[in-house]
Amino acid sequence: MSAAPARPARRRVLPRPRVLLGSVLAGFFIAVLVVQAYINAEFTGDHIQDEVGDQAGVPPAILRGGPIINTTGGQESTTRLPDRTIALTFDDGPDPEWTPKVLEVLRRHDAHATFFVVGSQVARNPAVARQVVDDGNELGLHTFTHPNMQRLAPWRRELELSQTQMAIARATGVRTNLARFPYSSKNAAIDEVNWRLIKEAGALGYLVVVNDTDSNDWQRPGPDKIIADATPAGDQSAVILFHDAGGDRAQTVAALDRFIPQMKARGYRFTTVTEGLNLGIAAQTGTEALSPLPLNPDAPAGDAWRGLAVLWTVGLADGMVAVIAVLFLVVGLLTIGRTLLLLLLATRHARQRRKPGWTWGPPVTEPVSVIVPAYNEKEGIEAAVRSLASGDHTEIEVVVVDDGSTDGTADLVDRMRLPNVRVVRVPNGGKPNALNTGVAMARHDLIVMVDGDTIFEPEALRLLVQPFADPAVGAVAGNVKVGNRETTVALWQHIEYVIGFNLDRRLYEVMNCMPTVPGAIGAFRRTALAEVGGVSDETLAEDTDVTMALCRAGWRVVYEENARAWTEAPTTMEQLYRQRYRWSYGTMQAMWKHRKALSDSGASGRFGRVGLPFLALFGLALPMLAPVVDIMLVYGLVFWELEETAIAWLGMLALQLFTAAVAFRMDRESLKPLLKLPLQQFAYRQLMYLVLLQSATTALTGGRLRWHKLNRAGLAAPPAAVQVRVPAQKRPASPSPAELQPTGDGRALHSGDRQIPDQLGRVHRRVREHDVQ
Numbered sequence: 001m002s003a004a005p006a007r008p009a010r011r012r013v014l015p016r017p018r019v020l021l022g023s024v025l026a027g028f029f030i031a032v033l034v035v036q037a038y039i040n041a042e043f044t045g046d047h048i049q050d051e052v053g054d055q056a057g058v059p060p061a062i063l064r065g066g067p068i069i070n071t072t073g074g075q076e077s078t079t080r081l082p083d084r085t086i087a088l089t090f091d092d093g094p095d096p097e098w099t100p101k102v103l104e105v106l107r108r109h110d111a112h113a114t115f116f117v118v119g120s121q122v123a124r125n126p127a128v129a130r131q132v133v134d135d136g137n138e139l140g141l142h143t144f145t146h147p148n149m150q151r152l153a154p155w156r157r158e159l160e161l162s163q164t165q166m167a168i169a170r171a172t173g174v175r176t177n178l179a180r181f182p183y184s185s186k187n188a189a190i191d192e193v194n195w196r197l198i199k200e201a202g203a204l205g206y207l208v209v210v211n212d213t214d215s216n217d218w219q220r221p222g223p224d225k226i227i228a229d230a231t232p233a234g235d236q237s238a239v240i241l242f243h244d245a246g247g248d249r250a251q252t253v254a255a256l257d258r259f260i261p262q263m264k265a266r267g268y269r270f271t272t273v274t275e276g277l278n279l280g281i282a283a284q285t286g287t288e289a290l291s292p293l294p295l296n297p298d299a300p301a302g303d304a305w306r307g308l309a310v311l312w313t314v315g316l317a318d319g320m321v322a323v324i325a326v327l328f329l330v331v332g333l334l335t336i337g338r339t340l341l342l343l344l345l346a347t348r349h350a351r352q353r354r355k356p357g358w359t360w361g362p363p364v365t366e367p368v369s370v371i372v373p374a375y376n377e378k379e380g381i382e383a384a385v386r387s388l389a390s391g392d393h394t395e396i397e398v399v400v401v402d403d404g405s406t407d408g409t410a411d412l413v414d415r416m417r418l419p420n421v422r423v424v425r426v427p428n429g430g431k432p433n434a435l436n437t438g439v440a441m442a443r444h445d446l447i448v449m450v451d452g453d454t455i456f457e458p459e460a461l462r463l464l465v466q467p468f469a470d471p472a473v474g475a476v477a478g479n480v481k482v483g484n485r486e487t488t489v490a491l492w493q494h495i496e497y498v499i500g501f502n503l504d505r506r507l508y509e510v511m512n513c514m515p516t517v518p519g520a521i522g523a524f525r526r527t528a529l530a531e532v533g534g535v536s537d538e539t540l541a542e543d544t545d546v547t548m549a550l551c552r553a554g555w556r557v558v559y560e561e562n563a564r565a566w567t568e569a570p571t572t573m574e575q576l577y578r579q580r581y582r583w584s585y586g587t588m589q590a591m592w593k594h595r596k597a598l599s600d601s602g603a604s605g606r607f608g609r610v611g612l613p614f615l616a617l618f619g620l621a622l623p624m625l626a627p628v629v630d631i632m633l634v635y636g637l638v639f640w641e642l643e644e645t646a647i648a649w650l651g652m653l654a655l656q657l658f659t660a661a662v663a664f665r666m667d668r669e670s671l672k673p674l675l676k677l678p679l680q681q682f683a684y685r686q687l688m689y690l691v692l693l694q695s696a697t698t699a700l701t702g703g704r705l706r707w708h709k710l711n712r713a714g715l716a717a718p719p720a721a722v723q724v725r726v727p728a729q730k731r732p733a734s735p736s737p738a739e740l741q742p743t744g745d746g747r748a749l750h751s752g753d754r755q756i757p758d759q760l761g762r763v764h765r766r767v768r769e770h771d772v773q
Contacts, residue, residue: 052189055192058190062190063188063190065078066081066187066280068208068209068239069198069202069207069210070207071201071203071208079281080280081271081279082279082280083237084237084266084267084268085271085279086239086269086270086271087240087270087272087273088106088111089113089180089242090113090116091116093117093125093128094117094121094129094132094245095245096125099115099125099128099132099245102252103131103135103137105256105257107135109257109260109261111270112138112270113137113138113270114137114139114209116179116180117141118143118145118146119145119163119164119168120144121245122171123167123313123314124314126311129172132172133296138178138272138273138274138275139178140178140273141161141168141180142164142180142181143160144159144161144167147160148182149181149182149197154200157200158200158204161179165303166306166310167307167314169303169304170304170305170306172299173298174298175296175298175303177206177274177297178206179201179206180210181194184210186211186214187210207277209239209273210239211238211239211241212236212237212238212239212240213229213241215230215252217242218243218247220247220251222251223255226252227259239273239276242256278292324628324632328632331626331628334622335656339659342659343659343662345510346502346503346662348510350666360469360470362469364465366445366468367397367443367444367446368395368396368444368461368465368523369397369438369443369448370398370399370448370461371442371449372384372385372401372451372452373401374405374409374410374413374434374452375428376406377409377453378407378409378412379453380453380454381412384451384453386416386418387455388421388461389421391458391459391460391462392462394462396420397420397442397443397444399424399438399441400413400422400423400424400452401434401438403433404428422441424441431519431542432534432537432542435449435542436534445526446524447526448461448465450520451520451567454480454521454565455565456564456565459563460521463563464476466560467523468523473555473556474524474556475514475524475528476557477501477560478522478523479501479559479561479564480518480564480565480566481565482497482566482567482569483567484568484569488676489569489576490570490571492676493569495673495677497569499663501561501667502561502666503662508559508611509557509559513551513606514611515547515590515611515615517547519542520565521563521565522543524550528553532546538589538593539586539590540585544590545589548591548597548607549594551611552603552607552608561666561667577690577691584620584691585695587615587619589699592699594607597611597612623689626688627685627686627689630685632649653678656677656681657674
């Protein structure tokens with residue numbers, strides 16, 4: 001029987017651990033925001049009411065009856081308070097500012113009241129709710145989120161009441177038999193829809209309380225008007241509606257302080273609703289109630305424990321939204337601050353460099369050695385080497401260090417037979433080792449380091465080394481361009497590269513804290529490299545590591561915008577993720593390695609106190625926090641004011657577009673790719689958040705990151721096609737493998753009469769446990 005054909009492996013956009021991590025974080029934030037929206041979204045003032053509908057199905061006795069409606073056990077009855085009896089009721093609290101002031105007035109005048117509380121407010125202010133009960137006042141339910149109950153499903157209506165009951169149980173240890181619906185009014189306003197809700201509440205064991213008199217204090221008409229509206233006619237009783245939350249209640253407190261003594265002077269007594277109900281039943285029957293309803297009965301233990309979960313959930317949601325709001329402010333301030341710095345310093349840098357007659361100094365014509373570390377680079381190595389060997393500098397030596405390739409990379413270069421190119425074959429030992437070997441084999445003192453997939457423009461090498469006319473310059477960063485812009489992912493990177501190189505590196509140079517000379521195009525003095533021990537293999541970001549070391553050693557690191565090289569960018573999200581993961585992790589390693597610069601003096605201290613904090617803020621913190629902008633956008637569009645949210649987000653986008661446009665103009669690039677900037681910003685923010693989060697997690701847990709080889713397709717000629725012009729130079733013979741072995745003590749490697757420091761002579765050692773590109 002023949003074997004079944006193997007199923008092709010399914011490709012993932014991102015590796016599974018990243019998807020899982022992102023899904024968990026996204027799910028957590030969504031859950032928190034949904035809870036927060038549930039708590040807050042529907043809360044509006046009590047004065048907003050629906051029109052009264054058909055009342056044909058409402059019993060006339062209910063429409064003309066008292067404000068306490070009893071539909072428990074299938075009955076349909078109402079109760080009024082006895083004459084000259086007032087039950088003060090307060091809706092929408094507890095409020096941390098106004099409820100205590102209302103309680104103070106009640107204590108001063110020896111009066112009690114009933115507080116119809118919102119469950120979410122009880123969860124936020126449990127101590128205030130407890131004080132209401134401790135003062136002898138009564139609690140009633142006013143739902144958990146203050147919605148219009150007519151617009152909710154039955155299960156949601158029941159949940160609104162039960163959640164509030166649990167919050168009260170946890171905060172105060174009591175329960176209540178009373179409920180009042182948001183936006184309810186008087187008996188005469190009950191229609192068939194509301195009557196159905198009242199009967200549903202009765203089936204759950206609740207007495208529904210409306211009001212006889214509305215103080216209209218929500219309008220803030222002044223204490224005199226509030227008192228006039230609250231005062232019952234003649235000697236009639238009244239359940240009076242006030243508010244102790246939902247806005248400025250100073251007029252309510254002032255009116256209450258006068259209203260209570262005035263009514264007591266007229267012979268009125270003040271009770272809670274339940275006390276008034278018991279008195280009313282006694283008056284109707286002519287005898288005292290045999291089983292009067294208790295005031296604030298004890299809550300079941302189970303409700304108190306369930307209420308703990310409610311309080312914690314509300315607290316977590318409030319806390320997370322507060323944190324997100326603060327982070328949004330931080331992101332906004334960082335973005336604005338970075339933009340101002342970029343526009344001020346980077347544009348000043350550009351204007352200075354473009355002044356007529358500006359030069360670095362006398363032309364630099366010294367010969368240059370170009371080091372090309374290559375591991376399985378057969379797709380692009382020939383184009384890269386041709387572009388380097390044909391540069392218009394006076395004398396160019398290209399050293400291709402084949403780092404144990406298995407795809408014939410070295411043979412391809414050998415077959416090119418270019419006279420100024422030689423191949424050095426070494427066992428696979430990692431990129432830093434390959435670079436150090438190339439430096440050891442190089443004949444010249446100006447060293448250019450190049451990735452094996454990078455194509456140089458004809459004048460790039462000559463322009464790249466011109467800053468060495470300044471003896472203080474130890475390294476030069478060139479201008480990396482994305483050569484494969486056909487896919488959306490690559491085009492996004494083109495936008496990122498243009499902004500990063502044309503603004504960020506200008507800014508870093510002006511501040512004298514350049515953190516990275518890119519591996520794709522960077523030049524170094526041999527003496528500067530030797531001073532810092534060569535290219536270190538202690539981090540995965542060897543270019544960042546060596547650049548920081550040069551800055552700490554006092555060398556100046558500059559940017560040459562006109563030295564342009566074209567590189568092949570990752571074309572899939574998975575490849576991009578792996579690359580940025582390695583970059584971010586390596587950058588964190590380098591920052592940690594050079595942390596002592598924070599307390600150093602001299603050049604090292606200047607870099608530590610300027611460069612490291614700047615990189616931490618704008619290279620790590622800002623990308624990690626940037627997704628907050630999109631979280632707030634989605635949350636705001638769904639749950640907040642649409643117009644204000646859209647304006648805020650579009651303002652941030654406009655700022656980014658303006659910054660990008662400046663960078664593109666500086667680099668003389670077409671602005672057309674910026675049409676995809678909104679999508680690029682949205683996608684990159686989420687990607688970089690996950691990259692940095694996973695990088696930080698890897699670093700904090702002591703994990704080791706493998707160096708993943710990117711898939712290369714080979715880079716076609718860039719827009720300005722490279723013309724091959726090979727100088728007439730004698731091709732040196734390639735050294736034998738025996739010449740590349742370390743000396744017996746492993747401390748030094750000789751190339752001719754040149755002795756290279758120990759860091760440059762370690763040929764065989766791998767970069768710890770990494771796979772090497």
